[in-house]
Ligand SMILES: NC(=O)c1ccc[n+]([C@@H]2O[C@H](COP(=O)([O-])OP(=O)(O)OC[C@H]3O[C@@H](n4cnc5c(N)ncnc54)[C@H](O)[C@@H]3O)[C@@H](O)[C@H]2O)c1
């Protein structure tokens with residue numbers, strides 16, 4: 001393969017699915033990861049360089065060795081709840097880590113970057129669906145660190161001519177339909193895998209964080225986007241930058257909102273297993289409703305999610321938790 005992309009965080013959930021799609025598109029993914037939350041066994045489509053974002057020298061060396069045309073930057077700490085309890089970890093790993101990474105890119109002459117941003121940069125949006133020009137006022141440290149990195153990319157563009165695509169994902173979910181990759185976080189805090197663990201009897205129950213939100217059934221609403229649809233968008237973003245595209249910020253979601261209760265019902269429908277639940281108070285830092293307007297991603301990147309209805313998301317994720325799909 002003559003095309004090469006450097007992928008920080010490529011041993012993680014979204015990064016590994018993206019490496020599989022990159023390879024299918026004829027691009028060699030070189031993974032740079034410290035395996036803090038990722039898995040060595042997820043790295044199957046190219047080499048693994050083991051290292052941390054803080055190690056500027058090691059990143060420079062990787063760029064000089066593999067000569068990638070672009071960087072995709074997934075590596076981060078990514079739990080909203082944890083970021084409220086331990087903000088220092090987030091500022092160090094996400095913000096300081098990204099400064100080290102961007103400095104390495106500058107030194108080694110790599111100036112195209114696709115960055116994992118998030119809808120958490122919007123905070124509690126004043127109107128829905130969320131478009132890219134919605135004011136960015138994050139309500140938790142995680143979202144603030146991601147907004148800071150978006151701002152840094154703007155400064156590096158002005159100072160050094162970097163060109164970047166910031167992809168603001170909504171809630172990544174589902175898994176490789178061919179079963180080669182699953183979602184494996186430890187501890188697992190995301191709603192769909194937690195609910196599947198409860199349905200499979202591998203945890204006692206799912207904690208539901210609040211049912212007193214101003215939503216139709218009282219539970220939080222999120223926009224679940226299939227990880228393979230996200231992966232495809234990354235390949236499109238790499239091509240977009242290769243073809244000379246201007247710096248871009250784009251939402252990646254399904255465009256639909258699904259409540260916590262609707263997720264639980266869909267799991268029952270797909271697996272015929274009940275999800276035992278316990279109602280708890282609201283989780284700090286959780287906005288009530290988030291869903292995307294993806295018009296801009298469609299126009300600029302040809303983004304058209306194919307697998308992001310909630311049933312398909314659950315059907316592809318369930319086998320990874322030992323659950324049979326029954327509908
Ligand atoms: N999962 C979601 O719903 C979601 C939504 C929006 C944005 N994001 C962003 O997408 C990215 C990937 O998320 P994910 O769910 O795949 O998470 P993940 O934890 O599965 O993957 C993160 C990867 O980065 C690596 N990593 C972390 N810190 C590192 C460091 N300092 N040096 C080197 N490697 C490091 C980890 O080992 C892991 O392989 C993150 O940037 C996250 O903020 C995720």
Ligand SMILES: O=c1ccn([C@@H]2O[C@H](COP(=O)(O)OP(=O)(O)O[C@H]3O[C@H](CO)[C@@H](O)[C@H](O)[C@H]3O)[C@@H](O)[C@H]2O)c(=O)[nH]1
Nearest residue numbers: 078080118120170171189190191194207208209220283286
């Ligand atoms: O055991 C659980 C886990 C979650 N929830 C609720 O389910 C919703 C989704 O939560 P979760 O799956 O933890 O995702 P988010 O907090 O929305 O954060 C994810 O989605 C963000 C974009 O919305 C990304 O930026 C983050 O990286 C990613 O962790 C929220 O309302 C939670 O309160 C529960 O009720 N019980």
